[in-house]
Amino acid sequence: MTFRRTLLSASVSTLMGASIILSAPTASAQGDKTIPIGTVLAMTGSGAYYGKVMSRSEKLAIDQINDSGELKGYKLALHIEDHKSGDARAANSAMRKLVSIDKTPVVLSSYGGITLAIQPLAAQQDVLLFNGGGTASNLINKKNLYNTRMVASQLAPLAVQWAVEKLGAKKIATVYYTDSSGVETNEAVKKACQALGCEIIDEEPYKLGSTDFSVPLSRVKAAAPDAIILGSWGADVGHIVKQAKERDISAKIVGLELLSNELKIAGNTMDGYTAVFDSFDADADNPSTQSFVKAFKTAYGEVPDYYDANYYEIVKDVLAPLIQKTIAAGEDPTKIGALNSQMEKLIAQNYQFDSVYGGKLQLHKDGSVTKPVGVFQVRNGQAVPIAHIDDGKFVMVKP
Secondary structure, three states: OOOOOOOOOOOOOOOOOOOEEEEEHHHHOOEEEEEEEEEEEOOOOHHHHHHHHHHHHHHHHHHHHHHHOOOOEEEEEEEEOOOEEEHHHHHHHHHEEEEEEEEOOOOEOOHHHHHHHHHHHHHHHEEEEEEEOOHHHHHHOOOOOOOOOOHHHHHHHHHHHHHHHHOOOEEEEEEEOOOOHHHHHHHHHHHHHHOOOOOOEEEEEEEOOOOOOOHHHHHHHHHHOOEEEEEEOOHHHHHHHHHHHHHOOEEEEOOOOHHHHHHHHHHHOOOOOOOEEOOOOOOOOOOOHHHHHOOOOOOOOOOOHHHHHHHHHHHHHHHHHHHHHHEEEEOOOOOOOOOHHHHHHHHOOOEEOOOOOOOOOEEEOOOOOOOOOOOEEEEEEEEEEEEEEOOOEEEOOOO
């Protein structure tokens, strides 16, 4: 299959900056109708890496779907809007444009705080909303919102369990950023510590996007914990680990994410860092993973990352079947509310599929997800899978 590198054209929105549209240029000639797909991402600012990664994977999935003709008379067109790396005002303007002007029946979002900011409008207008990036626990039980990431309340207890059972930690420090995802993680860590018998001896909140952690890490070093658990994501993780090692902090660091961008920032100081999360292994020996990896390499010449897998999967394995069911039911998938109605029916049928993460992925009525979770550790600059979770227990991977 040949994947199109469709030319992006920018149109200026009266509501916010530049709006990028990925269209299906041959749709009109073929008589196909267009289904607009909205996405609100960090296209500029400190988190622009995520906007790049998430949007390219959405584009890849859309190209595959459009090329296959599987939607029977419909093509997908991606409308990309920028929340400027966490600006709620920009996100709300973007969401209003997508709903009122672009008439998108579905929107993909990122960042916990941003998703929570735009969810009320999605619920009010009956627009289906997916989050593949934020991890705040209060993303659950929100009308019209479905998450394909494990949230903090699911992952943080596993990070504490790893620190206690596998690292022998009794004294734990936390470093977390002060948006909903970081705060929720910190609270979940404290609750898990109470249950597992460890002690939180230091808590260090910081502003999202910080790059200088000298002050909080000085306090961590003075507290002398056995382990540090991070409520941090993205570039922040790389900076924290690097600066902790530079200050000769000996405590083991456990986080909830591990990406190639973080490895680039921290370099060889990242060795020993451990992450417990719904992790993507591009080398996993299963057909769903390898099919995706092969297509991604063909399109972009790179190995896909965690967020590549997440946003590709939302479009290819959740949204496409949903649109197919909507069409089969005799409904118009471009009509606002039609996809949301079918999504509720799909959830009621316990829909699950072979995930690119390996194993099965299933979305639930409350908007949470069940998917494979593993433990990765950095060794010699590489992320190495060392365990997976089976019924709440760590099953070590044979070297």
